[in-house]
Every structure is written in structure tokens, then in C-alpha cells.
Amino acid sequence: MTLLNVEELGKRFGGIQALEDVSVSIDEGELVGVIGPNGAGKSTFFNCVSGVITPDSGTVRFNSEDVTEAEPETLARDGLVRTFQHTRELQTMTVRENVRLAAPNHPGERTLPALLRTKSMTNREASVREQADDLIESFELSHLVDEYSSSLSGGQRKLLELARTLMLDPTLLMLDEPFAGVNPTLTNEIADHIKQLNDGGMTIVVIEHELETLAELVDRLIVLQQGKLLVDGEPDEVLSDERVIEAYLGGGE
Ligand SMILES: Nc1ncnc2c1ncn2[C@@H]1O[C@H](COP(=O)(O)OP(=O)(O)OP(=O)(O)O)[C@@H](O)[C@H]1O
Numbered sequence: 197m198t199l200l201n202v203e204e205l206g207k208r209f210g211g212i213q214a215l216e217d218v219s220v221s222i223d224e225g226e227l228v229g230v231i232g233p234n235g236a237g238k239s240t241f242f243n244c245v246s247g248v249i250t251p252d253s254g255t256v257r258f259n260s261e262d263v264t265e266a267e268p269e270t271l272a273r274d275g276l277v278r279t280f281q282h283t284r285e286l287q288t289m290t291v292r293e294n295v296r297l298a299a300p301n302h303p304g305e306r307t308l309p310a311l312l313r314t315k316s317m318t319n320r321e322a323s324v325r326e327q328a329d330d331l332i333e334s335f336e337l338s339h340l341v342d343e344y345s346s347s348l349s350g351g352q353r354k355l356l357e358l359a360r361t362l363m364l365d366p367t368l369l370m371l372d373e374p375f376a377g378v379n380p381t382l383t384n385e386i387a388d389h390i391k392q393l394n395d396g397g398m399t400i401v402v403i404e405h406e407l408e409t410l411a412e413l414v415d416r417l418i419v420l421q422q423g424k425l426l427v428d429g430e431p432d433e434v435l436s437d438e439r440v441i442e443a444y445l446g447g448g449e
Pocket residue numbers: 209210212213214232233234235236237238239240241
């Protein structure tokens with residue numbers, strides 16, 4: 197079944213046509229990579245799909261519903277969740293606080309005196325704590341729970357970002373450069389987590405410049421060039437496609 201359907205998406209910034217007539221369909225359970233030279237329109241594509249910016253033309257359908265004008269928070273509540281190239285954790289909070297606070301409608305433990313809290317609020321807090329602890333453990337961040345996130349390495353920050361994102365229980369997870377600035381060991385670890393999440397049924401779309409790791413990870417690659425869809429297909433075929441090689445050699449300009 198189609199989970200995400202993007203039709204003829206267009207976005208212009210002044211004199212730059214960042215996206216032009218991009219149509220893409222993603223089925224439930226797929227693991228798809230989005231590649232293309234610098235400035236190809238990858239981030240603009242993610243931004244339009246995730247509601248960060250509104251496209252000038254075209255439609256975005258998620259679960260068959262037209263969400264072209266939807267706000268990121270609404271989309272996240274509905275299960276379409278994305279990460280950003282530059283991670284967005286709160287640096288003055290610990291790893292544990294960062295993961296807990298990512299929960300939707302976080303109860304805000306300190307805002308109400310204990311006497312005024314309802315049973316359901318207390319239950320919700322407990323389940324948030326449990327979910328956060330489970331994620332911290334599965335991402336092997338347990339030894340860092342009380343560290344401020346400002347002290348983490350680039351790779352550990354990406355793991356934290358992934359854990360925070362999963363607190364939202366996504367059905368469609370969009371990852372913007374999950375391996376950028378990450379050492380090879382953690383890159384493999386993050387790739388394994390992505391694979392496991394997909395094996396568990398989560399649909400995942402990944403923008404990445406690290407083509408070798410990405411091509412091994414995904415089932416399908418979508419190539420953008422100068423705002424247009426250039427090729428869409430299996431990784432091996434795509435990476436040996438003359439048009440793709442040309443686009444990279446030419447730097448997309
Ligand atoms: N907010 C903006 N204002 C003006 N121009 C923009 C804006 N966002 C993107 N662009 C331009 O749109 C084009 C596509 O940019 P985009 O960031 O989507 O490409 P990209 O493929 O993600 O590139 P990179 O791999 O370098 O991140 C580029 O020419 C970029 O300069």
C-alpha cells in the first residue's frame with residue numbers, strides 16, 4: 197500500500213527552481229535513499245513533505261490524505277516524523293531529559309503539584325519514562341544518560357536524535373544525513389539501527405551523501421538533480437546509470 201505519494205512538487209526560491217515537477221511514491225515498509233549532488237533539492241524535498249515549507253505547486257499525500265498544507269507538528273502526530281541535518285537536541289539537558297522531552301504531549305513533570313496530578317497523568321509519565329529508558333538502552337546510550345548532550349560526539353548526537361525521534365512512534369521516518377560527521381564504527385551502528393527499524397515494519401526515507409553505506413542499506417534509490425527527479429530504481433542500477441554518474445561528475449551544475 198502507498199504510504200507517501202508526492203505529485204508534481206514544485207518550489208522556487210527567487211531565481212532558483214529548487215524542485216520541479218517531482219513525483220515520488222513510497223510504499224509501506226520500504227527503505228528508500230534520496231541522493232543527488234549539492235543543491236539538487238534533497239532538503240527542499242524533505243522540507244516540503246514534512247511541512248517545514250509549503251510547496252508552490254503539487255500535492256503531498258500521506259496515508260491517502262492530502263497533507264500539502266499541514267504543519268510539521270500535525271504530521272508528526274500522524275506518524276510522519278523527520279530528523280534534521282543538524283541535530284536539534286537541547287544542549288543544556290542531559291541525554292535522558294532529551295529523550296523524555298521528545299515525547300508528544302509530554303506531561304511536564306514539574307509544572308503541576310503532585311496533588312493535582314491525575315492518575316492518567318502519572319501513568320503517562322511512567323510510560324514515557326519506560327519508553328525513553330528502553331530507547332536509551334537499545335541505542336547503547338545508557339552510560340551517557342546523565343551527560344549533557346553538549347558533551348556528546350557527532351555520532352552519539354545522531355543516535356540521540358534517532359532515539360528522540362522514535363519517542364514519536366513514526367510510521368514514516370525521514371532521516372536527513374544520519375551519517376554526516378559520524379565515525380565509521382558509529383556509522384555502521386546507525387545503519388544497523390535503521391535496518392532493524394525497517395525490518396520491524398517502519399517505512400524509512402534517508403537523504404545521505406555517504407553513498408557506499410546508503411546503497412548497501414536501502415532497497416531503492418531516488419536521484420534528484422537540479423530540482424528534478426533524475427532516476428528512481430534499485431541501488432546497483434542507479435549507481436551505474438550514466439545519467440547519475442554524469443550528474444555527480446558535473447557536480448549537478
Ligand atoms: N531557504 C532558501 N532560500 C533560498 N534558496 C534556497 C533555500 N533553500 C534551498 N535553496 C536553494 O535551493 C536549491 C536546492 O537546495 P537544497 O538544500 O534543497 O539542496 P540539497 O540537495 O539538499 O543540497 P545539499 O546536498 O548541499 O544539502 C539550492 O540551489 C539552494 O541554494
